[in-house]
Amino acid sequence: MIQAVIFDLDGLLVDTETICYQILKEILARFGRPFALEEYTRSFSGKPETVNAAHLVEAYSLPWTAEEALERILANLDREEELHAEGVALKAGAGELLAYLRQRGYGTAVASSSTRDRALNLLDRHGVTEYFHQFVFAGEVERGKPAPDVFLKACEKLGRAPGDCLVLEDSGAGIQAAHAAGIPVICVPDLKTPERRFLDMTAAVCPSLWEVIPFLEERSGRGYYRPCKEYDECNRLIADYFESGQYEACFAGHLALAREGYPLAECQVGYFYYDGLGVEKDLGLAFEWTKRAAGHGDRDGQYNLACFYEEGTGTAPDPEQARRWYALAAGQGHDLALAKCRELGISVTFEEKKG
Numbered sequence: 001m002i003q004a005v006i007f008d009l010d011g012l013l014v015d016t017e018t019i020c021y022q023i024l025k026e027i028l029a030r031f032g033r034p035f036a037l038e039e040y041t042r043s044f045s046g047k048p049e050t051v052n053a054a055h056l057v058e059a060y061s062l063p064w065t066a067e068e069a070l071e072r073i074l075a076n077l078d079r080e081e082e083l084h085a086e087g088v089a090l091k092a093g094a095g096e097l098l099a100y101l102r103q104r105g106y107g108t109a110v111a112s113s114s115t116r117d118r119a120l121n122l123l124d125r126h127g128v129t130e131y132f133h134q135f136v137f138a139g140e141v142e143r144g145k146p147a148p149d150v151f152l153k154a155c156e157k158l159g160r161a162p163g164d165c166l167v168l169e170d171s172g173a174g175i176q177a178a179h180a181a182g183i184p185v186i187c188v189p190d191l192k193t194p195e196r197r198f199l200d201m202t203a204a205v206c207p208s209l210w211e212v213i214p215f216l217e218e219r220s221g222r223g224y225y226r227p228c229k230e231y232d233e234c235n236r237l238i239a240d241y242f243e244s245g246q247y248e249a250c251f252a253g254h255l256a257l258a259r260e261g262y263p264l265a266e267c268q269v270g271y272f273y274y275d276g277l278g279v280e281k282d283l284g285l286a287f288e289w290t291k292r293a294a295g296h297g298d299r300d301g302q303y304n305l306a307c308f309y310e311e312g313t314g315t316a317p318d319p320e321q322a323r324r325w326y327a328l329a330a331g332q333g334h335d336l337a338l339a340k341c342r343e344l345g346i347s348v349t350f351e352e353k354k355g
Contacts, residue, residue: 002219003164004107005212006154006183007132009114011170011190013209014122015089017045018191023076024056033060041192047173048113048144049073074115090126091188093210093342098131100213100333100350104220109134111154111167113144134158145173148181155183168212172198186212210342213350214335230262247278258289266293267301274313287314294325302329303337 011017021040028035043059044052053070056062062069101108109132112119116137123129134157141149155162167178167185172194178185179201187194187205199205204215234257241250251272257265270290273282287308293301306325309318323346329337330348341348 001164002106002166002184002216004109004155004158004160004166005101005216006109006111006151006158006165006167006178008167008169008171008174009110009112009119009122011045011091012168012174012188013091013094013110013128014126015091015190016122020044023073024052027056027072027076028060031060031062037191045171045191047171048138049115050113050138051144074118090128091190092208093212095128096338096341096348096350097209097212098128099348100216102131103350104216106216107134107158107160107165108132109136109154109158111136111150113138113150115139145171146176146180148177151178151181151183155181166203166216168209170194175199175201186215188212208342210338211335213333213338217333230257230260231264233257234262234264234268247272249278251278258292261296263293263296263298263301266290266296267298267304270301270304283314285314294328297332299329299332299334299337302326302332303334303340306337306340 007013009016010020021035021037021044024040024044025035043055047055050066050070053073054066057064057066057069064072098108110119110123114122114137116135116139119135119137120129123132134154136150136153136157138144141147141153143149151165151167152162155165158165162182163184165183167174167181167183168188169175169178169185170188170190175185175187175194175198184203185201187199187202188207188209189205193199206212206215234254237250237253241247241253251269254265254268254272258269266289270286270293271277272279273286273289275281287305290301290304290308294305302325306322306329308314309325310322311317323344326337326340326344327346327348330341330346331350333350338348340346
């Protein structure tokens with residue numbers, strides 16, 4: 001079971017890759033050398049600063065040693081501050097994911113090839129330093145990515161076995177490092193999507209940090225619906241009647257459970273009335289049963305109720321109620337509700353799960 005999540009920094013947690021590109025571009029401009037974004041993404045993105053310094057000297061025949069180039073890159077921290085002041089954001093979903101991890105009780109760490117001062121400055125600037133329990137930075141391990149050292153060190157600091165952690169990475173080198181460490185890894189691509197050989201090492205590829213939340217919900221071992229008599233009965237009704245097209249019998253069975261106050265069955269009855277399966281289509285009753293399920297805490301019911309309010313299905317349109325129910329469903333990890341909250345800019349507060 002995943003007990004801790006380890007974050008890369010640049011390009012994964014904070015949208016810094018374009019700033020790193022701009023700094024290298026300005027250094028090369030002093031020598032009259034052009035530097036395309038495509039070249040940065042191909043050869044520099046996701047690499048440690050020490051590696052990039054050496055490659056910059058070699059690839060562009062600069063009159064410096066690798067050490068001198070690194071000094072000049074680090075000396076541009078003031079320029080980085082200026083660029084950040086112009087507006088550099090956390091990556092999409094970062095704040096929500098960090099809040100979710102805190103409320104679910106996951107351990108958290110940053111494992112970055114960046115220097116300590118620079119990394120902590122970035123985290124402080126965005127007000128997220130307090131969300132992390134541990135940090136690993138350049139100089140704390142002998143080898144950088146794609147060697148596994150930085151992630152193994154993070155596991156050690158967190159007090160967790162590699163198999164009980166999850167790494168979030170945007171680069172091929174980072175994915176390779178996590179894989180070598182024996183840690184499951186999710187790729188959240190930034191400026192470029194890593195090659196297929198790296199993606200094949202991942203547990204998932206997510207378009208943003210938002211999608212990590214439903215992934216963790218599925219992997220948590222705390223499934224949303226806990227085994228119980230009513231849950232088993234709903235599954236039996238689906239297997240015995242719905243899958244063979246006996247919709248009236250399936251509806252009747254769910255209605256009996258719904259009248260006893262079981263939220264999953266209440267939500268399913270709403271589906272039956274909405275689709276007109278096994279019973280005459282009635283959007284008003286679909287709304288009422290869905291509202292009961294939502295009020296009893298069913299996250300599918302909450303999401304469906306939000307859709308009803310947004311679209312005016314079975315009730316008058318009510319955008320504020322729609323936003324409220326989308327947020328409640330998202331707070332329980334509902335993937336479609338999370339996507340809707342991201343689309344509409346709705347703040348999400350995640351429920352704390354017990355046990």
